[in-house]
Amino acid sequence: MRSIHPVINIIKKKFSGQFIRNVGWLSISEIIYRVLRLGLVVIIARYLNRHDYGLGAIIMTVREFSLTFADIGISAKIIQAEEEELEDLCNSAYWLSWVVFFSLFVIQSIAAFPIAWFYKSPNLILPIIVSGIAYLIWPLSTIQKTLIQRENRLKVIAIANSAQNFTGSILTAIFAVLGMGVWSLVLPSILISPLEPLIYYRAQSWRVNTGFTTKSWSQIFKFGKNILGVSLLRTLRNNLDYLLVGRFVVKQGVPEYGIQELGLYFFGFNAGLGISLSIINAINSAILPHLCGVRSELSELKKSYFSSLKTIRATIIPFVILQSSLAHIYVPIVFGKKWVPAIPIVILICLSAIPRPFADAASQLLIAVGKPHLDLYWNIIFTFLFSMTILIGVNLPFLGVDTSVLSVHLGEHWQIIVVAISVLLVHIVFLPLFTLWATRYVFPKTKKD
Known part of the structure; x- marks a missing residue:
């Protein structure tokens, strides 16, 4: 029995070590960004009012929905694909990404008008249209970024994220101080968008080598339809509270009261979930390639999956508890006394972060074993x-x-x-149930277990 233990330890170190390093790089990137963001939030919290925050929340929500449609399974399919089909798949996916992003820009520009009517705020039209300009730049490096992720070189992605986040944060702060209001939340993402192609082109040598082709589109759509459905449902959940607060929270005699309350809620949500969500996103980016790399061996997949859950538990839970317990202290000091009413929201939303990464890991597990439709069914429920x-x-x-x-x-x-x-309750009740079910489904208990 003793002779088996070193082999097991080597396997654990190989897969768990790579995962932890990837999570580490992405987490460092996100933490650097959040440290910068903390200073940025302090500045914009003092230069932007609740109405500006409310408008910004709506614009960012629209953009997030648009970007969700960009995730039609291109990245997941490339990561999951076998080596012999990779080149044809990348060439086809490159042209598909151009079609998708250009279409999203046009659709978002048209949608700006009914959205402004729905919220009774004409000031939303131009910022929503302008925020979509970045969509016309990102297709240049979509495939390179995905290949880097497939190769588990997430250090490169961490560097790219850090460069964009640092530059974007500085620009946002400058624009806020200059009194540009909601535009300080819109323009930086457009101005920094060329950084991504520059970095990924240097880091990945792949280049498109065919003319326009639709060869693998049906294959991508077939694989990605469930992933797209899940992404849409997740985006709807992540933004439904914004949509409803901005439209249905009203006060007689106070014009655009809902947008002002949305500004307060949006601040509380970001202050409560911002850093935690960054760590969660870093973990999610590393889990899928980590699991796909060992999916052919059920025992190794199980070890890698539970190792990921342990990493999540050790990272997220202590941080969330610390952050929520100190909210009464740091919110008035760091952000200003005008945001004190948002403290209960900060605490409640912060606590809702605890079950999220465990459920996300379970979703990635279902995708890794080729069962994205089950993840879709759960997300519908x-x-x-x-x-x-x-x-x-x-x-x-x-x-x-x-x-x-x-x-x-x-x-x-x-x-x-x-x-x-409501957000806290629905997360702490239902997400653990899904995590348990998905884990038992992929790794059913046996008598030996």
Whole structure:
């Protein structure tokens, strides 16, 4: 028995070590960004008002929905593909990415008008259109970035992210100080977009070597349709509270009150989940290639998966608890006293981060074993549950509930605090159930277990 242990340890070190290094690089990148972002948030919190924050939340939500449609499975398919089909797949995916991003730019520009009408704010039209200009640059390096991820060279992605985040943060701060309002949240992402192609072109030698082709499009669509569905549902969940708060939280005699409350909620959400979400995203970027690399051996896949969960547990839980417990101290000091009403939202949303990365890891596990449709089914169920919970929370007055007690105990901003409570409850109840189910599905218990 002793002779087996060194072999097992070598295998563990090979796969777990690579995963931890990748998570480490991406986490360092995100932490550097968040440290910069902390200073940036301090500046824009003092130079932007709640209305600007509200407009920014809507613009970023629109952009996030657009970018979700860009994720039609191109990256996941390239990462998961066998070596012999890779070159043809990359050439075809390159042209598909151009079609997708150009279409998104046109659709977002057209959608700006009904969105502005829905929120009764004409000031949204031009920023929404301008924010889509970056879509016309990103296809240049989409394939290179994905190949780097496939090769597990996530250090390069970390460097690219850091360069973009640093430059973008500096530009945002400058524009905010200059009094550019919501434009300080829109223009930097466009100005820094050429950095990505410059970095990835130097780091990855792949270049398109065919004319326009649709050869592998059906293959990509077939693989990616479930992933796209999951991404859309996840994006809807991540932004549904923004959409509802901005439109349905109203106060008689106060024009655009919903957008002002959305600004407060958006600040609280980002202050509460910003750093945690960065670490979660870093882990998610590393998990899929990590699991795909060992998916042919169930025992190694199981070891790698549970090793990933241990990394998540050791990283996320202590950080979230520390951050939420100190919110009463750092929010007024760092961001200013005008954001004190957002402290309950910061705490509630921060705590909702704990189950998220475990469920995300379970989703990546299903994709790695070729079962993305099961992830899609779960996301349909969870999105329905999430939507119903948030709708009930934001519409309590219309449901005949006596809200005077809530107003007394939670204060003037009780409506958005109730929304934050709803977000926390739906995450801590249902995400652990999915994580447990997906894990048991892929690794069913046996008598030996």
